[in-house]
Amino acid sequence: MSMQLHDFENSFQQKVDAEIKIEPKDWMPEAYRKTLIRQISQHAHSEIVGMLPEGNWISRAPSLKRKAILISKVQDEAGHGLYLYSSCETLGITREETINDLNSGKAKYSSIFNYPTLTWADMGAIGWLVDGAAILNQVMLCRTSYGPYARAMVRICKEESFHQRQGFDILLTLSRGTDAQKAMCQDAINRWWWPSLMMFGPKDSESTNTDQSMKWKIKRKTNDELRQQFIDMCAEQVKILNMHLPDKDLKWNTETQHYDFGEIDWSEFWNVVKGNGPCNKQRLEARRKAHEEGEWVREAAAAYAEKRKSRASAGNLEAA
Amino acid sequence: MHSLIRKYYYGDIPDTPNAGGDPISSPSAAAEHPWPLWEVFIRSKQGLDHKHAGSLHAADAQMAIENARDVYTRRNEGISIWVVESKYVHASSPDEAESFYEPATDKIYRHPTFYDLPEEVKHM
Numbered sequence A: 001m002s003m004q005l006h007d008f009e010n011s012f013q014q015k016v017d018a019e020i021k022i023e024p025k026d027w028m029p030e031a032y033r034k035t036l037i038r039q040i041s042q043h044a045h046s047e048i049v050g051m052l053p054e055g056n057w058i059s060r061a062p063s064l065k066r067k068a069i070l071i072s073k074v075q076d077e078a079g080h081g082l083y084l085y086s087s088c089e090t091l092g093i094t095r096e097e098t099i100n101d102l103n104s105g106k107a108k109y110s111s112i113f114n115y116p117t118l119t120w121a122d123m124g125a126i127g128w129l130v131d132g133a134a135i136l137n138q139v140m141l142c143r144t145s146y147g148p149y150a151r152a153m154v155r156i157c158k159e160e161s162f163h164q165r166q167g168f169d170i171l172l173t174l175s176r177g178t179d180a181q182k183a184m185c186q187d188a189i190n191r192w193w194w195p196s197l198m199m200f201g202p203k204d205s206e207s208t209n210t211d212q213s214m215k216w217k218i219k220r221k222t223n224d225e226l227r228q229q230f231i232d233m234c235a236e237q238v239k240i241l242n243m244h245l246p247d248k249d250l251k252w253n254t255e256t257q258h259y260d261f262g263e264i265d266w267s268e269f270w271n272v273v274k275g276n277g278p279c280n281k282q283r284l285e286a287r288r289k290a291h292e293e294g295e296w297v298r299e300a301a302a303a304y305a306e307k308r309k310s311r312a313s314a315g316n317l318e319a320a
Numbered sequence B: 001m002h003s004l005i006r007k008y009y010y011g012d013i014p015d016t017p018n019a020g021g022d023p024i025s026s027p028s029a030a031a032e033h034p035w036p037l038w039e040v041f042i043r044s045k046q047g048l049d050h051k052h053a054g055s056l057h058a059a060d061a062q063m064a065i066e067n068a069r070d071v072y073t074r075r076n077e078g079i080s081i082w083v084v085e086s087k088y089v090h091a092s093s094p095d096e097a098e099s100f101y102e103p104a105t106d107k108i109y110r111h112p113t114f115y116d117l118p119e120e121v122k123h124m
Helices: A002-017 A030-049 A052-057 A066-087 A095-103 A121-139 A147-175 A179-198 A209-215 A223-240 A266-276 A280-293 A293-320 B027-032 B059-071 B094-100
Strands: A251-253 A258-260 B004-006 B037-043 B050-057 B080-085 B090-092
Touching: A030 A052, A030 A066, A030 A095, A030 A209, A030 A280, A052 A066, A052 A121, A052 A280, A066 A121, A066 A147, A066 A251, A066 B050, A066 B059, A095 A280, A121 A147, A121 A179, A121 A223, A147 A179, A147 B050, A179 A223, A179 A266, A223 A258, A266 A280, A280 A293, B037 B059, B050 B059, B059 B080, B090 B094
Parallel strands: none
Antiparallel strands: A251 A258, B004 B090, B037 B050, B037 B080
16 A cells, blocks of 8 residues: 555656646645645635735725726736635635635735735835735746646736736836825835745745745745845836835845845744734734625525526426 | 546546545535536637636526626636536546547557658648
């Protein structure tokens, strides 16, 4: 039996090494399945909770155009959550259980969404920095070894670049505005920069999941690689905004051909992960409230479907 | 037919004890939310096949089609949608793929490249 398991594991790894995608019915190691359930459901929850900080500004967007765009973006996030929940479900966990894990506080989601959105400029900073960081991660995941996850990522990436561009567009407009608007723009960048860098996760030297995930080709790049790529991009883009990134150590290094950057405050990261961020409580309460208040809708829809089904079968009897 | 299995979830839950372990499920949670799962197929334009796009939960077929429109065609990706309850989809088993598709592998004469014709033969 153990010999058999060993054989299964070998042929699984050979497939992964040969870049053959793993599909739901294929044999997979239990730990691979669990890692994916954890990662995909966290990703899905992040999309869903990610609607909250932005939803905060739908009713306060500065123009009808911005409002329509923001609604559209938030709707996309809901869609992305659904693609991911579906893909997670293929691993043998029910949708209800996944959502219950979020509502009970058992499951994690990206810490970035536990920060408040204080000004309109935050909508810009989220699009540019938060979505920008997410895109780098998601582009990598388009090539992840698990088929349904990779397919969901391809779909998401197609839609996501509009999110980043609209964010940059908001900041660009503010950066060309009044002094107060410029100050608002810089303030948002100051507040979102460091939490965005934390989105890539702990340093490689301290990440426990990275090695195995790389071996299984769930991940293709390490946290530090992606973070560096992000910093190199943003350090250039911020110049177009005539703003600066809040890091006095940020400096082009001709030797490494990358930007050097300052030390990240990891105690803040772990503190937010543990539930002590500015909005952790508020976010979960909003999700629970939505779930509870939607209960009667779910019940009504099920009752209505049942009624229509029985009417249809009564109709069939008459016809016969 | 032995090689066909019943599937209840999009893409199939592994159905042998070895296949990634037992599904985690809690009956109480499932009972609370009985909407079935649907597979969504979308025709992107007239003249093309409907292609599998993904899956979603809905109370009935009409809701499934409306939700599919909102989830999968926000950017004109489709002009026609099919939905089918996932439990009605049957699938072949990957474990038997080798023997199942074996009859096709050794018939190389089914491919046009098998035939070595003189170069003078045109339009063939």
